[in-house]
Amino acid sequence: MNEQYYELLKGKKVLVTGGLGFVGHNLVKTLSKDYGCKVIVVDDCSNSTEKAISEIASQVEFHRMSVLDTENFFPLLKDVNYIFHLACIQIAASGSLPFDDLNVNALSTLKILEHLRSTRLPKLERFLYTSSCSVYGSSTRLPASEEDPTRVLSNYAATKLLGEHYTLIYNRNYNIPVSVVRYSNIFGYGQSPRNPYCGVLGKFVHHALIGEPLKIFGDGEQTRDYTFITDAVDATILAAAHPMAYGDVFNIGTCVETSVNKLVELIRQYAPGIKVENIPERDIDNIRRRMIDIEKIHQKLGWAPKVGMQKGIQLTIDWYKSTL
Numbered sequence: 001m002n003e004q005y006y007e008l009l010k011g012k013k014v015l016v017t018g019g020l021g022f023v024g025h026n027l028v029k030t031l032s033k034d035y036g037c038k039v040i041v042v043d044d045c046s047n048s049t050e051k052a053i054s055e056i057a058s059q060v061e062f063h064r065m066s067v068l069d070t071e072n073f074f075p076l077l078k079d080v081n082y083i084f085h086l087a088c089i090q091i092a093a094s095g096s097l098p099f100d101d102l103n104v105n106a107l108s109t110l111k112i113l114e115h116l117r118s119t120r121l122p123k124l125e126r127f128l129y130t131s132s133c134s135v136y137g138s139s140t141r142l143p144a145s146e147e148d149p150t151r152v153l154s155n156y157a158a159t160k161l162l163g164e165h166y167t168l169i170y171n172r173n174y175n176i177p178v179s180v181v182r183y184s185n186i187f188g189y190g191q192s193p194r195n196p197y198c199g200v201l202g203k204f205v206h207h208a209l210i211g212e213p214l215k216i217f218g219d220g221e222q223t224r225d226y227t228f229i230t231d232a233v234d235a236t237i238l239a240a241a242h243p244m245a246y247g248d249v250f251n252i253g254t255c256v257e258t259s260v261n262k263l264v265e266l267i268r269q270y271a272p273g274i275k276v277e278n279i280p281e282r283d284i285d286n287i288r289r290r291m292i293d294i295e296k297i298h299q300k301l302g303w304a305p306k307v308g309m310q311k312g313i314q315l316t317i318d319w320y321k322s323t324l
């Protein structure tokens, strides 16, 4: 079993970039509450607010700053044990903000790695980079595994892959302790529907609850592999702690393919009156199918998702009902 690896994080000093974001604030809460970590959050609030961590504000050290502001950011890394690098420009913004996308998703990663190489922080146990399954593009083989070729179809996928490459190069060439995870469409608690980059499921649930039509880009037959937030956080922590994750890349998903039309059907069970509106696809809607192979993380780290679609949607609906 892998319980002893989770134990490695307990009470440690961790720094989370993008720690107010959707995944970031859920990770921060778990590390602070369940693992008793001393957590430093660095976020420039470009796609989030401090409210995300208000319930644990007194336990967490928050710095409103950009990861590109290295003069102020790097001193914070001095004696941390783990760095979780989540700060990002979202896929939907990556076409209109190509240089921000490059700077935040890739250049900041290179700068952190260079800093780690030159300073050799004595206490650092792992630098974890969060990448995306969008690097597979329209994969010809499903489920897509880590061994499959990448085929980037957006600026975001290109810069996420570049961030991955830098991370792995600094491991191979300079022995920086790293791990990389590739997330697949995370959904669940804490995704504000008012955020323009909120994932499809969060938007659908919110629109269903307030009686607005669910907007589907294209015919709705495009598929994704949806991962519930608690599973994503759990796998991220394990990938940072596990010795077998050192210097390697892992898919985090469920190996279940769900179409957008199927999502609507699942939500309809809880909100029978919902209406749907089909609208033209955007330039980033160029991936028809996605299903992710999770054998590697299962075999090497002993991880498997616990929350299925039905349960995840129910938990998400309950959360939106209690907060909106």
Ligand SMILES: NC(=O)c1ccc[n+]([C@@H]2O[C@H](COP(=O)([O-])OP(=O)(O)OC[C@H]3O[C@@H](n4cnc5c(N)ncnc54)[C@H](O)[C@@H]3O)[C@@H](O)[C@H]2O)c1
Pocket (backbone or CB within 6 Å): 017, 018, 019, 020, 021, 022, 023, 024, 042, 043, 044, 045, 046, 047, 048, 065, 066, 067, 068, 085, 086, 087, 088, 089, 090, 104, 130, 131, 132, 133, 160, 182, 183, 184, 185, 186, 187, 197, 199
């Ligand atoms: N959510 C998903 O389904 C998904 C899928 C694949 C990969 N990922 C990756 O996971 C990570 C977290 O994604 P998320 O969904 O939580 O995104 P998010 O947009 O909710 O969070 C990103 C956070 O980074 C912050 N940020 C942006 N630029 C910054 C900068 N220059 N300095 C400091 N902070 C900055 C934003 O304010 C935001 O709080 C990202 O690296 C993303 O690429 C997420």
